[in-house]
Amino acid sequence: MVVLGVIPDLASSRPKGFRGQKKQGRLLLYAIPIIAVVLTAGVLALSFDRPPPVSCSSKTGTVLAMDFQVALSIQVVNNIGNQTRFIVTPPVGIPGGVWATHTYDAYGTGGRYPICTDAPASGSNYPGYNTIRVKSTSALNYTLRDFFNVWGEPLGKNATDQTLNQSLPKTGYTWQMCIGNPTNTQGLRQGNWTIESLTPGKFVTLVYFNKNSSYQGCIS
Numbered sequence: 001m002v003v004l005g006v007i008p009d010l011a012s013s014r015p016k017g018f019r020g021q022k023k024q025g026r027l028l029l030y031a032i033p034i035i036a037v038v039l040t041a042g043v044l045a046l047s048f049d050r051p052p053p054v055s056c057s058s059k060t061g062t063v064l065a066m067d068f069q070v071a072l073s074i075q076v077v078n079n080i081g082n083q084t085r086f087i088v089t090p091p092v093g094i095p096g097g098v099w100a101t102h103t104y105d106a107y108g109t110g111g112r113y114p115i116c117t118d119a120p121a122s123g124s125n126y127p128g129y130n131t132i133r134v135k136s137t138s139a140l141n142y143t144l145r146d147f148f149n150v151w152g153e154p155l156g157k158n159a160t161d162q163t164l165n166q167s168l169p170k171t172g173y174t175w176q177m178c179i180g181n182p183t184n185t186q187g188l189r190q191g192n193w194t195i196e197s198l199t200p201g202k203f204v205t206l207v208y209f210n211k212n213s214s215y216q217g218c219i220s
Contacts, residue, residue, distance in 0.1 A: 056116035068200035073129040081215030100152030178218035
């Protein structure tokens with residue numbers, strides 16, 4: 001004998017809480033990609049709205065009393081005087097760069113110190129010198145020492161006041177400062193380690209060499 005009965009509705013027999021959990025799961029499944037899209041759009045919007053990084057060379061709308069460039073070449077000659085390496089300055093006097101003194105902050109523009117420099121462009125050929133830019137709202141007698149102060153490096157010819165905090169050889173070595181375009185040796189002069197001023201178009205060469213080598217400085 002076959003007994004006929006009613007097949008129970010499994011869906012209706014489930015607890016109400018189970019159906020609610022299933023619905024919440026579907027909503028969460030739909031919400032995840034929407035949230036991801038919103039977050040991605042927010043990140044892109046922030047990146048587009050972010051102002052470009054401040055560079056020493058970037059222009060400013062402020063009226064400047066001084067706006068010019070100075071070339072600085074720092075060279076270290078090997079012990080026998082036949083090879084030279086250059087010391088490249090990092091970004092100095094700009095946000096994110098080296099900024100060791102705040103003496104003249106009030107005269108800078110666009111978030112920069114009035115004496116600053118950029119790092120060489122990535123992938124470019126180093127020309128053999130660093131470009132110091134003077135962008136000041138006041139006409140002051142800025143000196144090479146002022147640049148070294150914001151760089152946080154010492155400047156001096158004597159052993160007790162050695163230029164640069166770097167691992168350089170000491171015995172028999174000396175610094176020499178030459179002012180003028182190095183391609184015109186007849187027009188070079190000795191620089192002043194204490195008060196060498198920064199003026200438009202000036203070319204400063206600092207050379208560290210062994211006095212007993214064949215190389216005898218930028219002015220021999």
